[in-house]
Amino acid sequence: MEFTFLNEETLAATLKMTAVVETIEKVYVAKSQNHSVVWDTIFYDFVPGKADMDIKSGLLESEQIFGHKTVTWFGDNAKLGLPTLTGLICVFDATTGFPVGITTAAYITGMRTGAAAAIGAKYLAEPSVASALIIGAGNQLRFQVAALLTAFPDLTNVAIYDKDRDKVIEAIADLPRQCEIMGVSCATRTFEVVTNLEAAVKANKLIITITPSKEPIIKAEWVSPGTHFSCMGADMSGKQEIDAEIFADALIYTDDLHHAAEVGEMETALKQDIIKLDDVAGEIGELITGAKKPRVKAKVTIFDATGMAIMDLATAKLAIETAKDSDVVTLQI
Structure with missing residues (x-):
């Protein structure tokens, strides 16, 4: 054998x-x-x-x-x-x-995590978005960009934020080569180094978070109706990338409800009684098949993905x- x-x-x-x-x-x-x-x-x-x-x-x-x-x-x-x-x-x-x-x-792990974030955005974000914001410029960035451009071929601008600005600049310089390896062209796309995170959040309706943060990076008051979040960084208890209050009136989907409730981005919102488990609309597969209803245009949408084997x-x-x-x-x- x-x-x-x-x-x-x-x-x-x-x-x-x-x-x-x-x-x-x-x-x-x-x-x-x-x-x-x-x-x-x-x-x-x-x-x-x-x-x-x-x-x-x-x-x-x-x-x-x-x-x-x-x-x-x-x-x-x-x-x-x-x-x-x-x-x-x-x-x-x-x-x-x-x-x-x-x-x-x-x-x-990088490829499937990038794909997951893009799929969440594909089914929950406004399909006509022309720009997106990615928070986190670590190893995952190249995969997130390649998947996002795959799911949104008309996307023209990707804004990137990291607390280490030099890291963003270095990563952007290598993105065209890295994406090409994955079969994705960056031609006609621009990549922007974000210095003012609040302004970037307010300017973008498609946001991907991919950091190991244990404190919220994005405040609720920065977020406007119709914004979509693909939250990919929280994969163990205690991690948190966005203000738990953002969940309060959001349309929430996840990859695995049991796991996300324990260690995902929604963990804090559940523990603080901002939401109940019943407030989660469902799992993303149910949305893909049509078993669950699509997004409500005026609502904030959240895809909370912790990853599955x-x-x-x-x-x-x-x-x-x-x-x-x-x-x-x-x-x-």
């Missing part, structure tokens, strides 16, 4: 954002139709705020696969010239139990099936 191993370089050469967005949409639909199982996440803090790991696992019946992803984040690795995020995704055949393949996890597994399977033979390492068991 053989199985495949794909490293970061092979994944970057293989995966294109258009295909990943399509794959993640199918995952959301499968979940909404009860064709998947998402098991509880195992999380451990080695050094709080500096080093942690989590294990996410699940079954995707629609693709006949199951498996798990183990990811570690060691913040001090940057000082050593090492990636801060690393890990492995293990994919198994749900009909035989045999391993299909193993991939490294960082690139796939079934997204990683489906993306890994896509990569395994499309990688060139010359780039694949085949192992015998």
Whole structure:
């Protein structure tokens, strides 16, 4: 019996954002139709705020696969010239139990997280938006931009904010090259360095947050009706990117209600009784299939996504099936 191993370089050469967005949409639909199982996440803090790991696992019946992803984040690795995020995704055949393949996890995590934010915006933001604001200029930025331009081909301007302005400038310089690797052109698009966050929030109706913040970056009084938020940074208890009061009169969707209520952006709003669990409109797959009603034009909309292993597994399977033979390492068991 053989199985495949794909490293970061092979994944970057293989995966294109258009295909990943399509794959993640199918995952959301499968979940909404009860064709998947998402098991509880195992999380451990080695050094709080500096080093942690989590294990996410699940079954995707629609693709006949199951498996798990183990990811570690060691913040001090940057000082050593090492990636801060690393890990492995293990994919198994749900009909035989045999391993299909193993991939490294960082690139796939980036691709599927970018795709998730864009899908949330695709179904909840005003379709005619010409500009967007991304908060956070870390490793995720390139994936967020590539996915956003895939879902919104008429988008002309992307404003980017980070507390480290130099980080934004450096990231913007490399965005055209990075997006091209994912099959996305940045031609005719402009990228703007944000210095006044309040003004940028007021000027943009599509906002993606992708930071590890534990305090709200965006205040409720900055937000105008019709604004959409894809909140991607909160994936463990205590993280928070937007003022909890923004949830008060918003149309809220999530990827996984159980997990988002425990560790997602909505955690604080629930704990402060700003909203109840029943105030959440549903999961994004229900919106994609039409089982739930679309956005109300005047309302703020929020897509609270914490990520699921079934997204990683489906993306890994896509990569395994499309990688060139010359780039694949085949192992015998």
